[in-house]
Amino acid sequence: MPADSADQKSEIKHGKGSKRFLWSLAIILILLFSAWSGLWYYSYSTTQTQVDRIVAKEINGQKILTCHDQALGGYPVRLALDCSSFSAMDPATGWQVSGGPMQVYWQIHEPTRASIRTSSRLHIENAAIGQSLDVTGGMIKGSVLLAPPDHVQTVSLEAEEATLVSNDPFIGQSLGTIKADRLAFQLSPTAESDSDIELSLEASELAIKQIPILNGEIKFTAIGGLDALMQDRNNPAALWLRQSGKIANIDGRLEVGQKTLKLTGDIAFNQAGLANGILRLRILNPSIETAKVKQTLSAERDGFNGPLTGLQLMGKPIRDGDLVGSEVKIKLVNGAMKAGFLPLGNLPPLR
Numbered sequence: 001m002p003a004d005s006a007d008q009k010s011e012i013k014h015g016k017g018s019k020r021f022l023w024s025l026a027i028i029l030i031l032l033f034s035a036w037s038g039l040w041y042y043s044y045s046t047t048q049t050q051v052d053r054i055v056a057k058e059i060n061g062q063k064i065l066t067c068h069d070q071a072l073g074g075y076p077v078r079l080a081l082d083c084s085s086f087s088a089m090d091p092a093t094g095w096q097v098s099g100g101p102m103q104v105y106w107q108i109h110e111p112t113r114a115s116i117r118t119s120s121r122l123h124i125e126n127a128a129i130g131q132s133l134d135v136t137g138g139m140i141k142g143s144v145l146l147a148p149p150d151h152v153q154t155v156s157l158e159a160e161e162a163t164l165v166s167n168d169p170f171i172g173q174s175l176g177t178i179k180a181d182r183l184a185f186q187l188s189p190t191a192e193s194d195s196d197i198e199l200s201l202e203a204s205e206l207a208i209k210q211i212p213i214l215n216g217e218i219k220f221t222a223i224g225g226l227d228a229l230m231q232d233r234n235n236p237a238a239l240w241l242r243q244s245g246k247i248a249n250i251d252g253r254l255e256v257g258q259k260t261l262k263l264t265g266d267i268a269f270n271q272a273g274l275a276n277g278i279l280r281l282r283i284l285n286p287s288i289e290t291a292k293v294k295q296t297l298s299a300e301r302d303g304f305n306g307p308l309t310g311l312q313l314m315g316k317p318i319r320d321g322d323l324v325g326s327e328v329k330i331k332l333v334n335g336a337m338k339a340g341f342l343p344l345g346n347l348p349p350l351r
Contacts, residue, residue, distance in 0.1 A: 037076070043108055047079050048072050059091040080105040093234050094128040116142040130167070137162040145188075154188040176209030189226055197225035212303040218252035218263070237351060245269035250279070257302035260284040260323055267332060273349035274335040281339075283312040284325035314340055 051072065057064045067083035074080030080103055087098035100120030106113065118140050125132040137159035145154040164178040184202040189195075200219035207213055224244035225236075232239040245268050252263040262284065267277030315326030328339050337344040 043079060043111070044072065044075075047081075047106070051081060062089060062091050063087075064089060064091070074105060078105050078107050094126045096125050096127075098123050098125075112146040114144045114146075116140075116144075132167045134165045135159060135162065154186065156184070156186040158182070158184040174209070179207045181205040190221055195224055195227040197222045197229070212256055213301050214254055214256060216252065216254035216261075218250070218254075220250045221248045222246075223248055241269055241271050241273060241350065245271070247277075256304050256308070258285060258305060259308050260325075261308075262320070265330075269350050270334070272334075273351055275332045275347050275350070276334060277332050279330040279332070281311075281315075281328045281330055282318065282320060282325060283308055283315065283328065284320055284323035287319075287322055287324050311339060311342075314342065 051067075051070070055063075055065055055067055055070070066087045067081070068086065069082075069084035071082045072079065073082070083102045083104075085098070085100050086102050087096060089096040099118055099122045102116065102118040102120070104114055104116050106115070119138065122135040122140060123132065124135070138161035140157070140159045140162075142157045143154070159180075160182050162178075162180045162183045164183075166172060166175075180203050182202070182204040183206070184200075186200045188198055190198045198219065198221050200217065202217040204215055205213055206215065222240065222244075223246040225240055228240035228243055229236045246266070247268070248266045250263060250265050250267070252261070254261040254263070260282075262282040263279060265277060265279035267275050267279065269275055311328055312326050315328035318325065318327050330344065331338050332347065335347045335349060337347065
């Protein structure tokens with residue numbers, strides 16, 4: 001047999017094998033695509049039924065959730081519910097949240113986590129008690145993580161370029177309009193106990209009336225907080241004060257001008273809402289080796305520099321990483337705060 005004839009047969013056989021491989025690959029891809037599309041459509045149908053049921057639900061003739069111009073889509077990797085405007089109400093407490101365009105979405109592979117996005121103003125109101133809060137931001141994002149069968153595991157909210165305005169006289173007079181480049185809040189049960197709540201707050205460039213600009217975060221555990229929230233949505237704070245009133249594992253870090261503050265400790269509120277306990281406050285400065293020379297101080301950022309330096313002199317000298325300063329023990333007795341013999345003012349009662 002001539003060599004060129006054998007080579008031609010080999011090339012023909014190889015070409016047929018390549019075509020079979022390509023056809024097999026195409027069939028596999030089509031089957032995968034069809035299976036994924038079927039899974040998405042099944043999730044879409046199930047979710048649409050759930051959404052319709054939730055939107056139709058009423059308590060005492062009041063709608064729980066309203067989603068105007070409702071549209072569900074998001075193919076191929078997620079489910080996305082779009083509303084041109086929305087409102088959500090808790091008839092048990094009278095609190096209502098409303099806003100403009102909003103999107104709620106779920107990843108197909110993580111159906112227990114719902115994420116929320118909106119760039120419109122959120123209006124939070126309780127008409128019965130005359131309280132309201134308006135939250136605006138360049139982008140407001142939230143998420144809810146559910147644990148089967150119907151248990152909220154984690155709730156978080158984040159707002160960029162945020163502004164908060166409340167009609168509450170105490171908040172309005174003492175705090176005014178609150179602004180921040182970023183505000184973040186997270187709430188979840190602790191790993192140790194499903195009855196306790198761990199809360200964390202973060203803020204960047206937080207501006208509050210008559211207070212220097214702040215940056216930092218704080219987290220703590222409200223012992224029995226979740227139990228109180230589940231048992232009495234009308235006034236969970238009052239029930240929590242009766243049942244526990246304990247705040248544990250406080251861990252905060254705050255940057256105020258040239259100072260870094262670190263706060264740790266535990267406190268307990270009595271039934272009148274007055275705080276008792278011991279806190280440890282570290283007031284720190286950059287060490288000489290790492291300090292950046294700043295020519296001038298500004299009230300906007302360094303307004304607490306003088307009082308904090310005075311308080312710093314009363315503490316025990318310490319070094320904390322690249323920071324140096326002192327640790328001050330703060331004692332709270334029925335809301336009154338003291339550092340040694342020096343009174344620091346009073347915390348308002350928790351209501």
